[in-house]
Amino acid sequence: MTENPILAPLLEAVERYFTLMYDNDVSHFDRVFAPSAQLHGFRDAELRILLASDYRKMLASTPSPKSKCAPCLQEVLLVDLASPTQAVVKVRVRIDTLQYLDYLSYHRIHDAWLITAKSFHVERRY
Incomplete structure (x- = not known):
């Protein structure tokens, strides 16, 4: 399946x-992430909307799961290639004490797959 010339670079981006x-x-x-990317999802019963620049700042100011030796869970659940330049990837990822189910909208921009939108759902708390 990863022999597809479109799919392999997309999975590398994931x-x-x-x-x-x-x-x-x-x-x-x-x-x-593309500079124009937006992130949407419910957390603590509130809809959160973040711009990519705000998300970048948040990541930079938060201790990483790696630095906390937190368990790592990363699964690709679905890949939907709409065209050679657009795809949606559904993933499950654990970030510290939260397990998310994310829908990642990718676009191939200047020959690179970048996330242009992320819709997230907190699936589980540890």
Whole structure:
């Protein structure tokens, strides 16, 4: 399945997302999220809406799951390629004490798959 010339680079982009969620190394942020990306989801019964720039600041100011030796859970559940330049990827990822179910909208921008929208759901608290 990863022999598809479109799919392999997309899955590499998903791996970059997983790495960023675990190590909070924002020096790689621009290789994961488009500058115009928005994040939406409910957390603590409130709809949160974040711009990519705000999310970057949040990651930079928060201790990473890696620094806390938190368990790592990262699963790709669905890949839906709409075209050679657009896809949706459903993932499950644990970030410290929260397990999320994320829908990541990707667009291929200047030959790089970047997240342009993230819809998240807190699936479980540890």
